[in-house]
Amino acid sequence: MFKSIQQRLLLRHPLLWNTKIVPKGVLLLTLSLCFFILGFALNGISFEESHRNFFDFDATLVLLAIVISLLVLILWLVHYFKNNVLKSFYPTSKYHVFKEWGLIFVLCFGLTTPIFWYNLGKETRYRSYFSREELEKRCATLRAGSFFLDGSYSYHEIDNNAVVEAAAADTVIVDSVETNSEVRNYFMYRGKKYKNTSLLNKNVNSYTIFDKKSDSLAIEKLKFWLVSQQKDSLKQLFTDYLKIAKEHQLESNINAEKWLTLINDYPLFEKSHTIGPQMTNDEYFPEMYNNQTVVRDTIDRYIARDKTGTEQEFYKYYVPEKQLNFNYGRMADAYIDPDITIETLIIPVYFALGLSLLILSFRVTSGRSWLIGLIAVIILNIILGICSAIITSSFTYGIGYCIAFIIVSVLFFNTVGQNRTKGYSGVVLNLFLWLLPGLIPLLYELINSYLSMQYSADYAVNFHNSKAYLFVQWMEDHVFEINWANIFLIGMAMLLIGKKIRLWRGIAEA
Numbered sequence: 001m002f003k004s005i006q007q008r009l010l011l012r013h014p015l016l017w018n019t020k021i022v023p024k025g026v027l028l029l030t031l032s033l034c035f036f037i038l039g040f041a042l043n044g045i046s047f048e049e050s051h052r053n054f055f056d057f058d059a060t061l062v063l064l065a066i067v068i069s070l071l072v073l074i075l076w077l078v079h080y081f082k083n084n085v086l087k088s089f090y091p092t093s094k095y096h097v098f099k100e101w102g103l104i105f106v107l108c109f110g111l112t113t114p115i116f117w118y119n120l121g122k123e124t125r126y127r128s129y130f131s132r133e134e135l136e137k138r139c140a141t142l143r144a145g146s147f148f149l150d151g152s153y154s155y156h157e158i159d160n161n162a163v164v165e166a167a168a169a170d171t172v173i174v175d176s177v178e179t180n181s182e183v184r185n186y187f188m189y190r191g192k193k194y195k196n197t198s199l200l201n202k203n204v205n206s207y208t209i210f211d212k213k214s215d216s217l218a219i220e221k222l223k224f225w226l227v228s229q230q231k232d233s234l235k236q237l238f239t240d241y242l243k244i245a246k247e248h249q250l251e252s253n254i255n256a257e258k259w260l261t262l263i264n265d266y267p268l269f270e271k272s273h274t275i276g277p278q279m280t281n282d283e284y285f286p287e288m289y290n291n292q293t294v295v296r297d298t299i300d301r302y303i304a305r306d307k308t309g310t311e312q313e314f315y316k317y318y319v320p321e322k323q324l325n326f327n328y329g330r331m332a333d334a335y336i337d338p339d340i341t342i343e344t345l346i347i348p349v350y351f352a353l354g355l356s357l358l359i360l361s362f363r364v365t366s367g368r369s370w371l372i373g374l375i376a377v378i379i380l381n382i383i384l385g386i387c388s389a390i391i392t393s394s395f396t397y398g399i400g401y402c403i404a405f406i407i408v409s410v411l412f413f414n415t416v417g418q419n420r421t422k423g424y425s426g427v428v429l430n431l432f433l434w435l436l437p438g439l440i441p442l443l444y445e446l447i448n449s450y451l452s453m454q455y456s457a458d459y460a461v462n463f464h465n466s467k468a469y470l471f472v473q474w475m476e477d478h479v480f481e482i483n484w485a486n487i488f489l490i491g492m493a494m495l496l497i498g499k500k501i502r503l504w505r506g507i508a509e510a
Contacts, residue, residue, distance in 0.1 A: 006022065018080065018083050019107070024072070024110075027072065032110065032114060033117075035114040035115070035121065039123075039124075039125070040125045042122075043122040043125050043126070045126065045327050047249070047323055050323045061118055065118070076107065084363065094499050096502060097502050098499075105352055105353065105356040108352040111355075116345065123334040123339065126330055126331050129331055130331065138328065139332055141241055142325065142328055143204050143215070145237065147202050147204045148238075148259070149275050149321050150281075150315070151202060151203060153197065153203065154187075198269045198270050199226065199265070205325045207332040208329070208332050226269060229266060242255065244324065245320050248320075248327075254318075259319075263275070273299070273316075274299075275315070275319060276300075276318035277321035278323070280312045280313065280315070281313040281314070284313035301315055342480075343480045346484065353490065357436070357437070358434070365430055368426075369426030372424075372430075373431055376427060385397070394449045395446060398443070398445055398449075399446070401438065401442050402442065405432070408428050408432045411425065416503055421508050422507050422508070432497075440485075440486040441483070448472060451469075451472045454468040
């Protein structure tokens, strides 16, 4: 089938035939689909895990994707470089070079995206377990349950005259005693004084699916349930929590009634029992108790040896919070903060852009000019790096880069405009193509650095309202849009430059 398609393309569309776009396109689509399926199939969630396994399939798949992409690239280049219309002076249209570069870019993009599709398959698998609404409901239950487990406490710190509030709720009353940088050992809630180690002062394990305001309101609701002794609400929360744990076949050694009894040290909640987030305490080290200032909890924890004979500290009461928090956190991240977005797609796009320009430059010039150009780029970067280190200015590299780009642009267009002999203009053309993608990002950095210096100099005059500061903030908020604009402008530039390259190919060598 491919042979007959290629034969038709040879007669009607020789450019498509020469780039092998049909067979290589089908191969790359198949490769992308395979990596998506692998990402989906190999990343099922094991709810018994409580931390990331660094010896998983990800590193192996990255290496495999690189090897396969390199093999496909080498095989394609071998066939692609057999026939060169430009070097054979075959009649071509004025947009031939741009079309050829566009096809090269598409193929290079396919070669750089297997990992993108693998990660997309992985996150699709994470999102397949629950709908967002169901996941948010479950995460809310797990977040509330974590409030009653062994974990961190809030700090009520006063810095000069500024009071740090415990939560953003109208019903919260915070003590307003003014001292100099003091951390109190108590806090006020609803007119009563509680120790910082009271259960009412606990934090929660949050998820990316919630914001800070939602966490604060959830904590306030739990505090209210405790001080108003809404035992039915607390018991229902613990029942729902343990129901989720049981659904995933995770162990706990308490039920809802026992949990409520253990934590309900009304009214001060200072002697509530410690409930562990898993069976063992990860923060235990035998030598830690050699320090006389460390007091060991002998009521709710005990020392024993595990199945391997290693000494561990065990919780007397525990629920599987570590496993639940880790795995539900992965599912929440897949919805709210995924690794694969339109922003992260720009990484393989830039790789494809750089690779396509390298291939096109070799295609339109020669191996000798290409190699000399590569050496010239390396030397240029070394010189700019040395100058930046000597001058110690954030502007040195960017300004030097822009000057070099202007020089090679003038040399190349001057050669084409005056129809001179080529000479070393092939090297100049290579430098022009290779420096083009970095021009706008470096201009962005130069403008950003200059404006940052401007508003920093006006620090004493409310720089937050200065035009320089506002423009820098706008640039930082739209950095991805600027990068996509750079890709678009490079495409438009190649549309114009392609016609000049075609004219340059017709100039005599010497």
